[in-house]
Amino acid sequence: MKPLATSFLTALASAAVLGLIPGALAHGDDMDMNMGEADKPKPEDQYPPTYFALAEHGGLIYGHIALMVLAWVFVLPVAVLAVMLSIARSRHRLLAQFIFLAANAGGVLLGAIYNASTPDLYPNNAHHKIGWIATWLIGAQGVVGLLASVAGILKRRAPDRASRDGERQSFIPVSTEAIAEHESRFPKAFRFSNDSGQGTEPNTESLRSHSLSGADSPPIPLRDVRSEYKEADDDEVSLVDIPLVPRSGVARIVVQKAAQVISSRFWKVLMFGYNFVDRTSLILGFIALCTGLITFCRFFEGDAVFTGLAHWIKGGIFFWLGILTLGRWAGSFGELGWAWNIRPKQAGQKWRPSAEFVESALIFFYGSTNIFLEHLGGWGGAWSAQDLEHVSITVLFIGGGLCGMLIESTRIRDLLNATVTEAANASPDHVHQDEERNELQEPQTYRFSMNPIPALVILLLGIMMSSHTQESMVSSMIHKQWGNLLTGASFARAFTYVLIYLKPPTSIYPSRPPTELLTAFGLISGGIIFMASLTIQSGDTVDGMIHYQLDAMFMYTVTMGFVGLLMAWVIMVVALKGWAVRREAAASFGR
Template structure:
């Protein structure tokens, strides 16, 4: 039954990929038979022309197909795949079964997308969703194939170990059975006690033998004929994984599998976001730069909030990133070092990109403001990196160390402070605090735009205040356990980051223009973002809890 289901999933995935290739070629050759006006493909259209272009959201043709495509993709990538990734990271075989649910959902969604593209005109030429969507589909296909290989390899390895263990165990049990059946002399009170003891031992042995017999039954796989006549999955994947070149490549394949495990959710996020952009028809022409800036930066804060919530729950505790004492054998940098490095790298790269939307034109005061913000990120990140440097700390403590050597009788001078074992670097929180204050008071072209920018700016300020409160608590009472301390301020901080990232992404010119056309106030985006944030946080806590449950389940095995 398992082989037939796995085979059906594989055939469905292959069919979707083959059909995609054929339909894309037909679509590019003009088989769709729909003429697109030149204005729809022009990148030099005026602002009014960009807003008046047709979009898939306003297309009534085949609307049920695209709605079904959206529902299936959202269910597969948002609900099913995160659980599968957590099961896979926990090295549980349940990850393979979760993949067997994800692949049919994704394949059906891909097929519906192909049908929709074939039946409708190309209203958003050269969109990024098609490219990113196919990359995501191929990556998940490879991921599912590797999951299938590892599943059968682990099954074959486990059966080999069980068989070897039974071969060594059965002679011992036979000897014990023969010894237990041999007549033993017993007399008097001592003999009665010995007889009772032997009776108890015999009953315990029989219990273990019964358990052993029960465990033996699932190993003896029935050789019933396959209705489809296909048993190559068991023959090849189950019995031949120990031969040939595949075992030598297993280390490389596992490394690739781990990389995909930790990046596929980000890839899915990109696919879903670009799908929304393509469906609504925003970010055309020069507006692409404004859309990219807000979606990239807002997406960074969104994922930063997800990671902050993960740290609060206990993720990366082995590195000391879960507000706990790190492992003494771990040489990983602190979480603050990684944050400062990301801030430094962003500032270094963004200083040369702020004028990209007006390349060749005159610099405005707004351009200089944005470049100054990038310089603040560059300098603040570099300052935080220097604070995190252990070498810098040793250099700064040189005077104290030399004084301790001169005055040997001075008690306590050579002993470092207990806060040295834990980072309380406020620079990342300070940089985000200043950014939030700047953006919350930054004047925009309309009242709605100013309101939306103020909302996400104040949310970033809220994160910074909560992070500062966490550092104050940790400075007063540093963690003394490897368990996650879970400060409540970090839970609020993650909420502010996730919601701030969502509102940041929604503060683009095109989305604000749509809100103004629909007579919506800035509070509309804020309210929707709060609801989404609460739901996303609840689902993340549930998914990470399932990871802990399945990891404990595997340990019990």
């Protein structure tokens, strides 16, 4: 088995290297290309003024950018700050959210001052609207989080909750009838506080009193007896645990009153919105930052908006797919079996889709929706050959996504095995030997998804885009760069499946294939460069690079350095989330 596996890996590695040689040779040919008219900068008076080139009030706009990057890239995702702490239900999540809101408010203030002090170079831009939407959503989430913590809606995860519930059942208060019988036998030792000792029948007025007491002890309300043990180990976050809420005073009373006004049914709606914003705030911040860059550089005006949306949405999808891939390698979604591990068994476990099924579904959804958007830039005109090329790519996404979902379906797999199972059951009276019984078992590879279709779709897209001819040399080189990166990511995913096929995971812990780091790097960097590969006809990113005399390698090298730092940051964020979860679990045990 080992010699065969070694030979197979050697052959696959050779094929991968041979597949990259044409790209390297083509890159060398591109360097020798002669610059055409499209690669020459426009005269200064023909290039529209941008905020990037505006010298006035530069400190305000760069301060705005710095605060927004600090808030949305560094503060929001970190476990010791907002999102991860909120998912981990940490007691410090509110403090983290308000730190983020303070940084974001500072950025909004500087942006408003800058807008009032400079001419409107990009009328009716989307960044202002999206920025305000994001600010109000995150602000509303902070208010809901504060009220929910006071009302006890946000709870810590208590690992021993089941055992505590069992203990509570053994302390259920006795009925009033049993208490009456006890008092009739021991009238001096234990009786109702407002009873004279007479009338101990179950239906007398004295037995309908509301408190118990010992002979010399103060009365204890019955409702307190029922809640005595519940309050002792309740795992709700109290006001003392909330750093921003004082233990006493007017602020505490106001927050408590506001939390009590909201009904339980409306709390469910609020908490759904709270959790939804938790898990989508990073994507919302990504959109806000991207539209900010577009406004700052004055991209996608007029009809160019359709081409810009197509490239930046596609590039953003690959960017976040790379982030998801890196998160899976780091152990995220391990409870679903997405971290290249065996899904942990739990009581009442429900079906969950595999990661490859989700990837295939996203590919199918993207292709089925984008097929109607490829001609928006030339609406009303004739379809060009380039339009048909783009439509063909969306058809590839539709077919590949549908095929990938069918492969992931266990029902489809069972139907594909119908002929084999029928043949095995043809002789029901046959007594199987031990070796034959082993042959009737499903192979170990069935326990884990190995679906190469998503990687194949990305591989074909990378190959096609690497040979996508453009009017300018810079644009052609940028297309080749991100096409090669996506191709490399697909080869790395193929190596992952080879490793998994040779030795399927047998543990609930993430196996962390090293090839997935290469996959994540290729997807993230390829997605970013994809966003910068707009054609010269659109007069946008490539036109700006040519105007400021930036070659394709400048974008490539800057992106590589940025992606390396970003991947390190993502791993730190996931690790800090694990730290927060363990810290809260330890606090719950110690309560």
